[in-house]
Amino acid sequence: MKEAQYWQRKSDQCLKHSKNSFEYRQLMIEALRTHINFDAYCCTLTDVHTLFSVGAVTEQSIEAIHQEIMELEYTTEDVNRYGFLVQSGQNIGRLSDSSSRSFRYREVLMPNGFSDEVRAALIYQGQCYGFLTLFKRAENEQPLFKDQDVMLIKRLMPIMGESLKKFYHYIIEERIPAVEGEQGIVIFDKGLKILSSNTKACELLAILRKYESLAEIQVPKPIQAICAKLLADKYNSNTSLIVPIKDTGYIAIRASLLLTSQQEQQIALLINEASSREMLNFLITAYNLTPREKEVVFEVIKGIPTKEIAYNLDISIYTVQDHLKVIFQKVNVSNRNELVWKIFSRFQLD
Known part of the structure; x- marks a missing residue:
C-alpha cells in the first residue's frame, strides 16, 4: 500500500508540473527509471473507443521500429497484443514469459538487440487511456524483467490511467482554422511513404509532428495506427480517429484503401478539423x-x-x-x- 501511495504522490507531482500529457508521461517514465532497469520505452495515449494511439512518447531506438511493431499488432496473433491485453482483462504481459512463441520478438525485437518487453494497459474505471511499454536490450546486465518490476508496473497502471483520462477528456476550447469545403488529403503507399498531399494536409501533419516532437519525415503515431489497422483489415474500407491537441484543437483523421490500375494498395487519408458530428x-x-x-x-x-x-x-x-x-x-x-x-x-x- 505504501508503494501505491508513493506513486500516487509522484503522479500528482508530475501532473502539477506538466502542461500536457507528453510532459506528464515523460516525467513519469523518468521517475520509473529510478526504480526499474530498462533501456527503451514507448508510452502512448489512446482513443478509448478504438485503442488507436493519439500520440506517443517514444525513445529513439523504438521510434525506428515502431511502424513494424504497429503493423504486427493487427496482422499477427502474437503474444501480448495490446488489444488482447485490454479485451482479456489481463492488462499486463511480459514477453520473456512466452518469447519463444512471439513473432514480434523473433522478427523485430531480437534482430534489433532487444531481449525483453513489458506491455501494460493503463486502465481506469474500465476504460483504456494508454499503453506503457518498456524494453530491455540483450547487452543489459539484467536482460529480462523481474517479477518485482511487473508488480511495480501493475500498481502504477490505474494511477497513470486516471491521469491520462484527465488529459484525454480535457475539453479544448481552441479550434483549428478551417475553410468551408477545404479538405486535407494525403496519399500514402502501403509503406506509409507520402506520394502526394495538399497544403492543408501538410499544415495539419506539421501540427501532429510537433505534438509528438517528430522529425519532418516521420509519420505521427495516430496515422501509423489507423493505416496499420486499415491495411490489416481489407474489408474495413473506412476508419476514423479524433486526435485532441491541447491549446490547439481537435484533428479528425479518416483513412480509406485505394487500388491502383496495377492493383497496388495505397491509402487515402483525409485530415481536417473535427466537425460537430465527429x-x-x-x-x-x-x-x-x-x-x-x-x-x-x-x-x-x-x-x-x-x-x-x-x-x-x-x-x-x-x-x-x-x-x-x-x-x-x-x-x-x-x-x-x-x-x-x-x-x-x-x-x-x-
Missing part, C-alpha cells in the same frame, strides 16, 4: 454521460421537446427532467441551448 461521441464520453443520458442528449440536439423525448424513450416526463438536470451539471450548462452549443453547435465548421 465531436459528438467524443464529448459525450468526455463528459462521462451514461447510455441513457446520451440518448436524451441526441433527442435534445434534434430539438425534440421533453414530452416527446419521454414518449420516444418510453420513460416519464419527470425522468427526462431528472436526466436533464444531471446532464446540465456534468456539462456545466444551465439550459438546453447552452447544452447544444457546448457539445455540438460550436464545432460546426464556418
Whole structure:
C-alpha cells in the first residue's frame, strides 16, 4: 500500500508540473527509471473507443521500429497484443514469459538487440487511456524483467490511467482554422511513404509532428495506427480517429484503401478539423454521460421537446427532467441551448 501511495504522490507531482500529457508521461517514465532497469520505452495515449494511439512518447531506438511493431499488432496473433491485453482483462504481459512463441520478438525485437518487453494497459474505471511499454536490450546486465518490476508496473497502471483520462477528456476550447469545403488529403503507399498531399494536409501533419516532437519525415503515431489497422483489415474500407491537441484543437483523421490500375494498395487519408458530428461521441464520453443520458442528449440536439423525448424513450416526463438536470451539471450548462452549443453547435465548421 505504501508503494501505491508513493506513486500516487509522484503522479500528482508530475501532473502539477506538466502542461500536457507528453510532459506528464515523460516525467513519469523518468521517475520509473529510478526504480526499474530498462533501456527503451514507448508510452502512448489512446482513443478509448478504438485503442488507436493519439500520440506517443517514444525513445529513439523504438521510434525506428515502431511502424513494424504497429503493423504486427493487427496482422499477427502474437503474444501480448495490446488489444488482447485490454479485451482479456489481463492488462499486463511480459514477453520473456512466452518469447519463444512471439513473432514480434523473433522478427523485430531480437534482430534489433532487444531481449525483453513489458506491455501494460493503463486502465481506469474500465476504460483504456494508454499503453506503457518498456524494453530491455540483450547487452543489459539484467536482460529480462523481474517479477518485482511487473508488480511495480501493475500498481502504477490505474494511477497513470486516471491521469491520462484527465488529459484525454480535457475539453479544448481552441479550434483549428478551417475553410468551408477545404479538405486535407494525403496519399500514402502501403509503406506509409507520402506520394502526394495538399497544403492543408501538410499544415495539419506539421501540427501532429510537433505534438509528438517528430522529425519532418516521420509519420505521427495516430496515422501509423489507423493505416496499420486499415491495411490489416481489407474489408474495413473506412476508419476514423479524433486526435485532441491541447491549446490547439481537435484533428479528425479518416483513412480509406485505394487500388491502383496495377492493383497496388495505397491509402487515402483525409485530415481536417473535427466537425460537430465527429465531436459528438467524443464529448459525450468526455463528459462521462451514461447510455441513457446520451440518448436524451441526441433527442435534445434534434430539438425534440421533453414530452416527446419521454414518449420516444418510453420513460416519464419527470425522468427526462431528472436526466436533464444531471446532464446540465456534468456539462456545466444551465439550459438546453447552452447544452447544444457546448457539445455540438460550436464545432460546426464556418
